[in-house]
Amino acid sequence: MKKNILRSITAAALVAASVSGPMLSAPASAQVGGIVHDPRNYSQNILTAARTLEQINNQIKQLQNQATSLLNEARNLQSLPTSTLGELQAQIDQTKQLLTEAEGIAYDVADIRKGFEQRYKGTAFSGPTSALVANAEARWKDSVGAFEDAMKVQAGIVSNMGGTRTSISTIVGASQSATGALQAAQAGNQLLAIQSQQIADLAAVMTAQGRAEMLGAARAAAAEAEGRERFRRFRKGD
Incomplete structure (x- = not known):
């Protein structure tokens, strides 16, 4: 699910960036219904959110690796239950x-x-x-x-x-x-x-x-x- 969200956000950012490109010559900002819409600012926010989500995913992976390492260390310190x-x-x-x-x-x-x-x-x-x-x-x-x-x-x-x-x-x-x-x-x-x-x-x-x-x-x-x-x-x- 996280990967799908990340892909959707990235795609939206690319679309927004292409819309604001020089070929379409869209205005830097537009007013629709009394609300000012800035495509460049919107695309920048989308990219920032994508990077933030990617950083969160990397942190989750690091925590998972640390947990796995701790489990392995615990197994290495576990005593043999059998003795002759x-x-x-x-x-x-x-x-x-x-x-x-x-x-x-x-x-x-x-x-x-x-x-x-x-x-x-x-x-x-x-x-x-x-x-x-x-x-x-x-x-x-x-x-x-x-x-x-x-x-x-x-x-x-x-x-x-x-x-x-x-x-x-x-x-x-x-x-x-x-x-x-x-x-x-x-x-x-x-x-x-x-x-x-x-x-x-x-x-x-x-x-x-x-x-x-x-x-x-x-x-x-x-x-x-x-x-x-x-x-x-x-x-x-x-």
């Missing part, structure tokens, strides 16, 4: 709990040092035969427990895969419907958190498996040392 932080923390806590349940020699420097001094190093072979037997049995329990712990950690991480898959599907779905930069960034951060959790699970499996392998190797070395000690005692008749 609780599920990730629960999975990490489960893996951590499995690691803390290690039997025999735990994942602690002091416990490792103490356990090796008692069952795997030279002092473990200096006692009576009953002590040698007890230490050998303790070493066997360490190895069996370590392999059991590794299998528990592996089973726990496998059970986490279902929850991880659900979390990934949820975050990917939320990212596809993100309406602003903040929501997209938060979705990306949560996907990175899921990836970090998977890396932590992988590190836990490698740690548990490595612990089992090292205790098995230490048990084999201790068994060899014990065999030499038993042979020495046998030769001496102890």
Whole structure:
């Protein structure tokens, strides 16, 4: 409607200007019914009104652009309504709990040092035969427990895969419907958190498996040392 009004006013102005042109030689002013009519003044007023309407239209467009910009900024600041932080923390806590349940020699420097001094190093072979037997049995329990712990950690991480898959599907779905930069960034951060959790699970499996392998190797070395000690005692008749 505004465009039609503007076109009508502009056309009227052009007609008035052509009427007042030199070809028709119309008078600058005329008196009709006691009213003085000036065509030039009339056309000037029409052009002024057209320009004013055009300026108003431009201002309306600027306000519309500003409103659109504000709406976009509001979307960019809108937070993502979906979060999988609780599920990730629960999975990490489960893996951590499995690691803390290690039997025999735990994942602690002091416990490792103490356990090796008692069952795997030279002092473990200096006692009576009953002590040698007890230490050998303790070493066997360490190895069996370590392999059991590794299998528990592996089973726990496998059970986490279902929850991880659900979390990934949820975050990917939320990212596809993100309406602003903040929501997209938060979705990306949560996907990175899921990836970090998977890396932590992988590190836990490698740690548990490595612990089992090292205790098995230490048990084999201790068994060899014990065999030499038993042979020495046998030769001496102890």
